[in-house]
Amino acid sequence: MIQIYNQLKNKVKGTIVKNFKIKDQTYFRIGGSVDLFIEPEDEESLRNTLEIINGNIPFYIIGNGTNLLFSDDGYKGAVIKIGNNFNGIRLEDNKIKLGAGTLLSRTSRFAADNALKGMEFASGIPGYVGGAIAMNAGAYGGEMVDVVKKVKCMDYDGNVYWFTNEEMHFSYRNSRVFKENLIVLEAELELEPGNREEINSTINDLTEKRLAKQPIEKPSAGSTFKRPKDGYAAKLIQDAGLKGMRHRGAMISDKHCGFIVNEDNAKSSDVLSLMRVVRETVFNRFGIMLEPEVRIIGEEF
Ligand SMILES: NC(=O)C1=CN([C@@H]2O[C@H](COP(=O)(O)OP(=O)(O)OC[C@H]3O[C@@H](n4cnc5c(N)ncnc54)[C@H](OP(=O)(O)O)[C@@H]3O)[C@@H](O)[C@H]2O)C=CC1
Numbered sequence: 001m002i003q004i005y006n007q008l009k010n011k012v013k014g015t016i017v018k019n020f021k022i023k024d025q026t027y028f029r030i031g032g033s034v035d036l037f038i039e040p041e042d043e044e045s046l047r048n049t050l051e052i053i054n055g056n057i058p059f060y061i062i063g064n065g066t067n068l069l070f071s072d073d074g075y076k077g078a079v080i081k082i083g084n085n086f087n088g089i090r091l092e093d094n095k096i097k098l099g100a101g102t103l104l105s106r107t108s109r110f111a112a113d114n115a116l117k118g119m120e121f122a123s124g125i126p127g128y129v130g131g132a133i134a135m136n137a138g139a140y141g142g143e144m145v146d147v148v149k150k151v152k153c154m155d156y157d158g159n160v161y162w163f164t165n166e167e168m169h170f171s172y173r174n175s176r177v178f179k180e181n182l183i184v185l186e187a188e189l190e191l192e193p194g195n196r197e198e199i200n201s202t203i204n205d206l207t208e209k210r211l212a213k214q215p216i217e218k219p220s221a222g223s224t225f226k227r228p229k230d231g232y233a234a235k236l237i238q239d240a241g242l243k244g245m246r247h248r249g250a251m252i253s254d255k256h257c258g259f260i261v262n263e264d265n266a267k268s269s270d271v272l273s274l275m276r277v278v279r280e281t282v283f284n285r286f287g288i289m290l291e292p293e294v295r296i297i298g299e300e301f
């Protein structure tokens with residue numbers, strides 16, 4: 001690891017930290033130490049990082065950490081953050097050009113300021129553009145697939161491609177990014193001209209709805225489980241009588257059962273225990289096997 005660290009220090013511009021506490025890079029505020037934490041300064045440094053680590057140590061790409069559950073035992077490998085260094089937003093005609101490290105909420109506000117319609121759904125999603133495209137983020141009837149025109153990605157060999165919306169193979173919480181191990185670098189959104197007041201009013205309505213229904217005041221990773229083919233995870237969890245169930249520091253939110261919240265210094269094992277109870281109870285009651293939406297790193301589920 002020391003050898004890799006030294007190579008990175010020589011060839012990569014940006015942040016490189018050994019034995020990094022990952023907790024504060026996640027919205028759940030959970031997770032132990034990762035061997036290496038890297039925030040490349042630009043595309044070239046990302047390519048150099050991959051050249052050094054790919055095939056030598058495991059690595060994991062993160063954005064704003066809003067959908068992640070890292071083990072308290074940490075992660076034996078490198079975490080590469082595509083964050084602030086890849087942040088950028090500009091307008092060309094009706095197209096918004098974005099860096100992968102731009103907040104979705106900022107993108108949504110920028111679209112509203114320019115009287116462009118279509119990004120209202122994303123105003124309260126806390127992730128970055130890269131994570132949102134990888135996962136085809138969605139809320140309140142909208143999804144990234146509805147607004148993305150094209151996406152610039154890097155593969156793990158450092159090659160760069162532009163993919164059209166169709167070529168991204170978006171589906172529910174999934175895209176080509178996961179299927180083919182890609183890293184999102186940039187994106188272009190195509191939006192419709194709209195009325196600024198109406199756009200802002202939709203954003204305000206959605207914000208109110210989210211504040212009223214979701215426990216956003218507490219650390220979590222958003223929805224714990226994906227929507228099953230029939231029904232809603234949250235409703236199944238509530239109907240199974242699990243609302244408010246607590247395991248040490250973690251709790252199935254009593255505001256929205258789809259969320260597990262970090263009530264009090266929860267451990268990854270506390271969250272995973274609750275997730276297993278949910279999976280088993282819902283399966284035994286309704287015959288539906290829930291699949292995690294949260295991405296779990298360093299632990300089996
Ligand atoms: N609808 C809602 O209300 C909410 C939605 N969310 C969801 O969480 C997502 C989280 O975004 P964010 O916090 O930035 O991401 P995270 O840091 O949580 O990363 C989530 C996953 O996205 C992948 N990823 C992140 N950035 C990139 C990138 N630049 N290129 C390729 N893959 C990337 C990584 O997958 P890997 O390393 O495995 O390739 C990672 O496992 C959003 O897309 C959204 O769907 C979260 C909270 C609320």
Ligand SMILES: C=C(O[C@H]1[C@H](O)[C@@H](CO)O[C@H](OP(=O)(O)OP(=O)(O)OC[C@H]2O[C@@H](n3ccc(=O)[nH]c3=O)[C@H](O)[C@@H]2O)[C@@H]1NC(C)=O)C(=O)O
Pocket residue numbers: 138139140141213221222223224225226227232233234235236238254255256257258293
């Ligand atoms: C939070 C996330 O995204 C959210 C997104 O914000 C919201 C809003 O559109 O819709 C999805 O939640 P969801 O499937 O739980 O949708 P909601 O509309 O909140 O609830 C679905 C149904 O469950 C019921 N419900 C909800 C909460 C609850 O405690 N009990 C309950 O019975 C609701 O009444 C509703 O009939 C996304 N989650 C997934 C996995 O698709 C995330 O991705 O992390």
